[in-house]
Amino acid sequence: MTKILAVDDSASMRQMVSFTLKSAGFDVTEAADGVEALRAAKTNAFDVVISDVNMPNMDGLSLVRELRTLSNYRFVPILMLTTESSNDKKQAGRSAGATGWIVKPFNPDQLLSTVRKVIG
Amino acid sequence: MSKKTTVSLGNALDIASVSELKKRFENALTKDLPVTLSANKVEKADTAGLQLAYAFVKKVEANGHDINWQSPSDVLVQTSEILGMQEHLNLS
Amino acid sequence: MDIDLSQFYQVFFEESFEGLDTMEHELLHLEEDSDRENINTIFRAAHSIKGGSATFNFKEVAEFTHVMETLLDEMREGKRPVEKETVDLLLRSVDCLRGMLNRIQDGEEVGDSHIDLVNYFNELLSNGSSSGSDSPATEVDDSSADSEGEITRWSIHFEPEAYILETGNEPVRMFRELKGYGELTAKANLDKVPDFDELKPESCFMSWDLELDGEVDEDAIKETFEWVEDDCKLEIKPLSSAGGKAKAAKVVSANADETTEENEEEEVQTSNVKNMVPVASEKPAAKAAQKPASTASIRVGIDKVDTLIDLVGELVITQSMLSEVGENFDISKLNLLLSGLGELEQKTRELQESVMRIRMLPIGFVFNRLPRMVRDLSTQLSKKVNLEIKGESTELDKTVMEQIGDPLTHLVRNALDHGIESVDRRIEAGKSETGTLILNAFHQGGNIVIEISDDGAGINPDIIYRKAVEKGLIPDGIEMPREQILSLIMEPGFSTAEVVSDVSGRGVGMDVVKRNINNLGGNVEISSELGKGTTFTIRLPLTLAILDGQLIKVGDETFVLPLVSIIESVPLSMAETSRIAGDMPVYKLHEDYIPIIDLQEEFEIRKNLGASNDGLLAIVEGENRKIALRIDELLGQQQVVIKSLESHYKSIQGVSGATILGDGRVSLILDIVGLSKRASDRTHKKLVA
Numbered sequence: 001m002t003k004i005l006a007v008d009d010s011a012s013m014r015q016m017v018s019f020t021l022k023s024a025g026f027d028v029t030e031a032a033d034g035v036e037a038l039r040a041a042k043t044n045a046f047d048v049v050i051s052d053v054n055m056p057n058m059d060g061l062s063l064v065r066e067l068r069t070l071s072n073y074r075f076v077p078i079l080m081l082t083t084e085s086s087n088d089k090k091q092a093g094r095s096a097g098a099t100g101w102i103v104k105p106f107n108p109d110q111l112l113s114t115v116r117k118v119i120g
Numbered sequence: 121m122s123k124k125t126t127v128s129l130g131n132a133l134d135i136a137s138v139s140e141l142k143k144r145f146e147n148a149l150t151k152d153l154p155v156t157l158s159a160n161k162v163e164k165a166d167t168a169g170l171q172l173a174y175a176f177v178k179k180v181e182a183n184g185h186d187i188n189w190q191s192p193s194d195v196l197v198q199t200s201e202i203l204g205m206q207e208h209l210n211l212s
Numbered sequence: 213m214d215i216d217l218s219q220f221y222q223v224f225f226e227e228s229f230e231g232l233d234t235m236e237h238e239l240l241h242l243e244e245d246s247d248r249e250n251i252n253t254i255f256r257a258a259h260s261i262k263g264g265s266a267t268f269n270f271k272e273v274a275e276f277t278h279v280m281e282t283l284l285d286e287m288r289e290g291k292r293p294v295e296k297e298t299v300d301l302l303l304r305s306v307d308c309l310r311g312m313l314n315r316i317q318d319g320e321e322v323g324d325s326h327i328d329l330v331n332y333f334n335e336l337l338s339n340g341s342s343s344g345s346d347s348p349a350t351e352v353d354d355s356s357a358d359s360e361g362e363i364t365r366w367s368i369h370f371e372p373e374a375y376i377l378e379t380g381n382e383p384v385r386m387f388r389e390l391k392g393y394g395e396l397t398a399k400a401n402l403d404k405v406p407d408f409d410e411l412k413p414e415s416c417f418m419s420w421d422l423e424l425d426g427e428v429d430e431d432a433i434k435e436t437f438e439w440v441e442d443d444c445k446l447e448i449k450p451l452s453s454a455g456g457k458a459k460a461a462k463v464v465s466a467n468a469d470e471t472t473e474e475n476e477e478e479e480v481q482t483s484n485v486k487n488m489v490p491v492a493s494e495k496p497a498a499k500a501a502q503k504p505a506s507t508a509s510i511r512v513g514i515d516k517v518d519t520l521i522d523l524v525g526e527l528v529i530t531q532s533m534l535s536e537v538g539e540n541f542d543i544s545k546l547n548l549l550l551s552g553l554g555e556l557e558q559k560t561r562e563l564q565e566s567v568m569r570i571r572m573l574p575i576g577f578v579f580n581r582l583p584r585m586v587r588d589l590s591t592q593l594s595k596k597v598n599l600e601i602k603g604e605s606t607e608l609d610k611t612v613m614e615q616i617g618d619p620l621t622h623l624v625r626n627a628l629d630h631g632i633e634s635v636d637r638r639i640e641a642g643k644s645e646t647g648t649l650i651l652n653a654f655h656q657g658g659n660i661v662i663e664i665s666d667d668g669a670g671i672n673p674d675i676i677y678r679k680a681v682e683k684g685l686i687p688d689g690i691e692m693p694r695e696q697i698l699s700l701i702m703e704p705g706f707s708t709a710e711v712v713s714d715v716s717g718r719g720v721g722m723d724v725v726k727r728n729i730n731n732l733g734g735n736v737e738i739s740s741e742l743g744k745g746t747t748f749t750i751r752l753p754l755t756l757a758i759l760d761g762q763l764i765k766v767g768d769e770t771f772v773l774p775l776v777s778i779i780e781s782v783p784l785s786m787a788e789t790s791r792i793a794g795d796m797p798v799y800k801l802h803e804d805y806i807p808i809i810d811l812q813e814e815f816e817i818r819k820n821l822g823a824s825n826d827g828l829l830a831i832v833e834g835e836n837r838k839i840a841l842r843i844d845e846l847l848g849q850q851q852v853v854i855k856s857l858e859s860h861y862k863s864i865q866g867v868s869g870a871t872i873l874g875d876g877r878v879s880l881i882l883d884i885v886g887l888s889k890r891a892s893d894r895t896h897k898k899l900v901a
Contacts, residue, residue: 009256009260010224010227010260010263010264011223011226011227012220012221012223012224012227012264012267012268013260013263013264013267015220015223016215016217016220016267019215019219019220020215023215052263054255054256054259054260055256056253056256074136074378075135075136075377075378075380075414076380077380078380081263083259083262083263083266091442094379094439094442094443097378097379098379098380099379099380099381099439100380100381100438100439101439104263104266104267105263105266105267105269105274106267107217107267108215108217117385117389118380118385135377135378135382135413135414138413138414139413139414141413142411142413145408149408165384166377166382166384167377167382167383167384167416167418168377168413168414168416171402171405171411171413171416171417171418172411172413174402174405175405175406175407175408175411176408178405178407178408179407179408179409199384201398202384202387202388202391202396202398203383203384203387203398203400203418203420204397204398204399204400204420204422205400205402208400208402
């Protein structure tokens with residue numbers, strides 16, 4: 001079963017993402033910020049990481065950079081949840097090592113189709 | 121029966137395993153023999169993996185040996201097809 | 213997939229309100245201390261609300277938070293200074309958003325209260341700085357004004373940067389996605405793949421020429437490569453179209469010139485390739501479909517839950533130990549049994565305490581809304597006030613906290629309005645021009661104590677006394693201790709507008725404050741020193757759910773008295789009782805006469821035929837008022853779980869609730885304040901009659 005780590009400091013967004021993915025049969029773990037996410041990532045082997053950008057404690061970009069230093073997560077698809085439609089924000093995510101992004105607002109179907117896209 | 125060496129690709133020919141695979145390929149090259157790639161168990165294959173396989177095939181051939189696939193898995197064949205590398209890899 | 217988004221609304225509202233509180237809190241500190249982290253916190257809160265409201269289709273909220281966020285972003289980037297006007301505007305926006313969210317939550321129309329503010333923001337933003345405010349809906353990219361929907365054959369040249377695979381972007385996936393649009397033929401260019409010995413296996417040295425046979429528009433193809441468009445050379449060219457007019461090559465990014473002129477025969481694709489571009493399936497703006505079910509929820513620290521789990525684990529061990537003892541019990545195991553039961557009792561108590569702790573929240577939740585009020589009000593009153601908050605992590609029951617907010621606000625407002633003097637008067641009095649208001653909270657016994665102290669003018673007991681006599685609240689000439697005189701300001705009927713303006717003290721609605729606090733099982737005390745200041749001390753039970761009770765027997769009935777209310781008990785035979793006007797029996801306690809209430813009469817309990825001098829007087833106190841209860845017997849003390857009577861029956865004066873005793877019987881919990889009111893009302897009636 002594909003294991004997904006969903007990171008967002010907003011509980012409603014996190015629950016929405018998690019619920020959607022679980023309903024589609026994925027195994028989802030939630031984390032409320034980068035620090036929590038990193039801890040979870042070190043003890044689990046996630047196939048995909050989905051993370052918000054703006055978060056307290058450790059933001060999404062730092063999380064991606066940290067994850068990419070872990071040998072298990074060097075090539076794992078990491079998707080950023082972003083409300084930024086401007087290019088430099090997306091590019092910041094990319095240069096941190098993210099695979100791609102999902103622009104907020106998104107609906108459950110968009111989320112699923114994007115996730116399915118990266119798990120191939 | 122002529123001598124040859126067999127390299128098993130295991131279950132993954134992907135980016136996560138290319139470093140490891142490259143070492144195995146290097147090892148095989150030192151034997152200076154024809155090569156059989158055992159690929160029946162490959163469940164994951166991607167660009168990095170096939171690119172490495174391609175470089176290896178070229179190398180073996182350049183050394184004057186034959187190289188062939190032993191029952192390549194469906195995943196492997198399909199991936200090579202999507203990437204347009206079937207012919208380069210003799211997987212057609 | 214059909215997912216009902218409304219199930220997330222409640223959580224969204226809760227976190228949004230929390231976010232707004234955070235914003236407000238930070239905004240209030242922003243002027244004095246505007247470091248980046250402050251602004252960042254505010255930005256993040258606005259950002260979260262924007263993201264959530266957009267996702268859950270609360271469009272107005274999303275639009276509003278968007279303009280707010282744009283302004284905050286400018287502040288964060290240092291393009292806009294932190295000024296009082298801006299902070300005020302943001303504070304007003306917080307209020308406005310609260311209102312909007314409340315209305316949405318209640319299933320009402322959002323209204324247009326926010327429109328003025330939005331316009332104001334837009335005005336500020338267009339004047340202020342150069343950074344444009346892109347609306348959330350507009351995408352930067354707009355290369356698709358053309359309608360080339362009929363093109364059925366595309367040539368795509370894709371040449372990624374070497375590092376592309378290391379970002380998790382896999383050409384296999386992209387090509388597979390393209391295959392969803394039609395038939396795909398890929399040709400890999402491997403010329404640049406280095407010799408095996410030189411190959412860095414995690415880098416990509418390949419490029420591709422693809423041909424896509426399908427009725428798809430260019431945007432969809434570009435979207436496939438969206439994440440890597442800055443990390444590759446990408447050329448997308450139409451090869452043929454159903455209309456026959458091949459369009460000029462469109463170059464998306466810097467391209468190596470290549471002419472793939474394959475003059476394919478024009479094919480009219482009629483196959484109905486489904487456009488797979490994920491399009492926002494616009495669900496009807498969930499105008500809070502119906503009123504979203506609002507069950508209150510509570511956030512609990514994981515440590516509290518862990519403690520519970522540990523305790524339950526220990527309880528299970530004790531239980532299994534006990535059942536082992538019970539299996540082949542003989543008297544030699546008695547000690548084992550007793551120690552097991554002792555353990556069970558202890559664990560049960562710990563479990564109970566831990567469960568109660570789940571409902572406990574730091575009082576900071578209430579305190580935090582006060583700085584804003586103090587700021588607004590002191591501006592309005594042209595006073596200078598420094599608010600100090602202490603003990604904000606002191607925990608209390610969620611229900612108590614929800615209900616203490618209003619009384620607390622009221623007391624703070626009064627302290628500002630009537631307690632702390634104007635700058636001029638403070639200087640006259642030789643004080644510093646800035647007044648100090650201190651909020652403090654701490655635990656004491658089973659209570660939480662909240663103090664509100666100001667260093668203002670204080671309350672003159674003589675004036676209060678005179679006013680109370682004037683209002684007919686007390687007979688003239690009566691001796692009263694100072695504290696009791698001060699507490700008269702919280703009597704109903706004391707406070708009227710004219711009194712307030714006369715007395716340099718307090719007044720407005722103090723009786724309501726007192727009543728609310730009493731309803732929570734708490735009390736208020738006032739101490740004041742003329743010229744030095746006033747302190748209100750609120751004492752509240754930590755929880756409304758559990759009470760340390762004294763069981764008493766009256767006739768055949770058992771009642772519960774709050775243990776804290778009991779001062780002493782005296783055998784009736786030794787008590788000095790007499791009767792005063794109105795035929796009310798009284799008991800002489802020290803120098804005071806306190807009314808005696810015979811519970812047997814009060815509750816019309818069948819007399820059991822004992823001598824009338826049997827029994828006890830329990831002297832109890834509530835709200836500084838003492839009464840003596842005539843009872844038959846004191847039974848044990850125990851903690852009781854309070855069940856509300858009102859939800860099953862109705863509110864009765866003198867009874868605060870009910871509980872279930874160990875033997876399964878229901879017992880009423882007596883409310884001292886209510887009982888003494890009942891008694892005095894009756895005496896009044898008798899007097900009138």
